[in-house]
Amino acid sequence: MSIQARRERERAERERLIITAARTLAEAEGWEAVTTRRLAERVEYSQPVLYSHFKGKDAIMAAVAVEGCADMAVDLRAARTSTDDPRQALAAVGAAYAGFAERRPALYDAMFSLIVDLPFATPEAPAPLQAAFGELSQALEPLAGDDDLGLLTETFWSGLHGLVTLMRSGRLPREAHERRLAILVDRFSQRP
Amino acid sequence: MSIQARRERERAERERLIITAARTLAEAEGWEAVTTRRLAERVEYSQPVLYSHFKGKDAIMAAVAVEGCADMAVDLRAARTSTDDPRQALAAVGAAYAGFAERRPALYDAMFSLIVDLPFATPEAPAPLQAAFGELSQALEPLAGDDDLGLLTETFWSGLHGLVTLMRSGRLPREAHERRLAILVDRFSQRP
DNA sequence: CGACAACTCTAGCACCGCTAGCTCTCCTGT
């Protein structure tokens, strides 16, 4: 029984090794540099080993994405609780979101741009993902007014996501980023 | 001289053929199905011919994207001029934008998600692209208030883009699309 | 100690974007 246990433990460790290797490589050189060959080399196993842990490359990216959600949730929470004023809090959360996407583009892409394997807007969505969404939601709650909080959060999230992706792909000029963000936050802080 | 002219004309025709073939194939099966081999087969030339017209696959997608912008600009204009009420016009433009993305996902991806070769927020941006942006801008103009119109347009565009991409990648539930769109439009129609 | 089961590796498939270099056609100048 103990042998079985050790094997499972070692397997779990190796799985973590794969995930962190993928994440490290992606953050250093982008996802296009994360090939199954290079990843296998990094973890010092052969390619097929990856497929005994994950269904495919997408599943590895999904695992990295879940980790990324947890990280982002931490950032968002810190921003949200940094002030008592609801509008300042929303501005801080928006800035934290954009900052995360800017600082960790590969992680952000895995979470919100690339793969689709992850269940999102359902109860089966991974907890870290729900946590990150929850932070946005709580930041908006005092400002929701008559709108449905869930839908309002989704819409605000869309705004942030659009800003971030269009800027990162070169479709929006970088220099006006803060001002665009301010406009978005302002529009989601109910008028007086 | 006339021989030269005929050759250039034939070349231009073939270039159009390539672009429309790429567009057709992408709209039918998605961009991942558009490979240089399949595209070459469709136009009944060998692969290298593609490279005598375009620097690479990205350049072909860019050409398709420009066409797509022209199409979208038409849709947006029709929506914008469908009513005199500024808020209804903005709602119509938002719906037209989302409808375009829904109806022609491959075209939309080429324009706003995939390639980066195109110059965007500069005077050198292709005219059709500026036209599409201009429609958004004109729809927002009556509602801009104190905000810079350009930045406001970029921010509203981001909201639409976020809604569309997150929904299409399965990260936002489809059924609430209209209500999210309504929230976005509402937030960008200055409060009374 | 030998047989079996589980695991990992080598090798290879079908595909990708892209290009070097040969061939052949067709226009040009005498």
Add this chain to the structure above:
DNA sequence: ACAGGAGAGCTAGCGGTGCTAGAGTTGTCG
């Protein structure tokens, strides 16, 4: 009218991709 040359399009191939079948090795248990 014809030889020469330029240009265009082809075949073939490079180095890569995600993924997998099947061989081989390793470690466990009767």
